[in-house]
Amino acid sequence: MTPLEFTLITFGISLAAGVLGSLLGLGGGIIVVPALTLLLGIDIRFAIGASIISIIATSCGAAAAYVRGQMANLRVAMLLEMATAAGAVSGAYVAGRINSVFLYIIFGLVLAYSALAMFRKRHEHIGDPAPPDPLATRLRLHSVFYDRAARKEIVYQVTHTRLALGVMYVAGVLSGLLGIGSGILKVPAMDIAMHLPIKVSTATSTFMIGVTGAASAGVYFARGEIDPFIAGPVAAGVVLGATAGSHLLGRLQNRHIRIVFVVILLWTSLQMLRKGWSGL
């Protein structure tokens, strides 16, 4: 393969990863890492370095439109970021002292449960009245957004704020320890616990993952694991894909977003359980 061919193929794959990531609130690592390692034969260190760049690129590319269009709930994002960041710091602190085999199994089971819970919500209408949560009211988390597919404004209330903060802390610990799961746990926490509309959950997750990625990106860069020849086309492709995706989200049906997310949850859950099982 010539360097030009490599650049163009990587750019094309990243374009797709950016669209999918921005719609589902994920960083795109689920596409970028296997594509680089299995398809293009890149060393896993460089693939992970590029996927960290992909996370930030997804977030920055899509979030401008999500914030402007009020799809992402800024207050929810900032509150939960605090919990995830705290979790990530503690995760890094205990790394190496915990058996990762059991972590993979726990993570896999949590994802499987999330998939089931999110699937069961598929017939619920968005904007279903949730029991008012005094903490959410005090922090002014309730909000409104315009759903282009439904052609109406959706007023929504946020609930179980404390539970979500706890879940996000654990999500942060896990991602600090395993280097995965920045978006895949954020969306279920907002969807299942806080009762946010699915589009608001994925848009808010997209907005948040940039900070999660930036926290570790500096280190990867300094360690020389972000190769510009690989991460460059990834950044350009993902940014453009995510920008395109961010204009698409409003028009999609809630059910479709939910089903695709559940499939990816199940897939990742199986991967984690397999990793844990083979290490036992």
Add this chain to the structure above:
Amino acid sequence: MSDAPQPPPAQDAANDKFRQMELWISTVLRIGVGVSLFLVLGGTILSFIHHPDYVTSRTELSQLVGPEADFPHSLPAVAKGMWNLQGRAFVAAGLLALIATPVMRVLVSIISFVYQRDRAYVAITTIVLALLLFSFLVGKTQ
């Protein structure tokens, strides 16, 4: 972004200020992405101009993306490479601009919450920034 939905009518000045913050954050993200994209694309084009054989050679790739690949990965090295008009140094600078964008976004939100006199969220966003900087320092010493 003409297809962005219109915000609900502002009820009071507080809503206006919050909307203002959303627009600021959106602008910061757009500038960061724009600068990054410009440097990455420009650097890539520069690399291909300096090395026309990248278009045809099938032996070069392993030196660029293999485990022994050589590229700048510190601020002085990136600056020096840019001074020498090295394409990969411009790409690396674009990646650094991308990494800095979320940090700038958190900074802008702290400033806007101060401006909105929203103490709870000033505290929340400041903690986020502190944890972000802390995780960076912790990672660096590891």
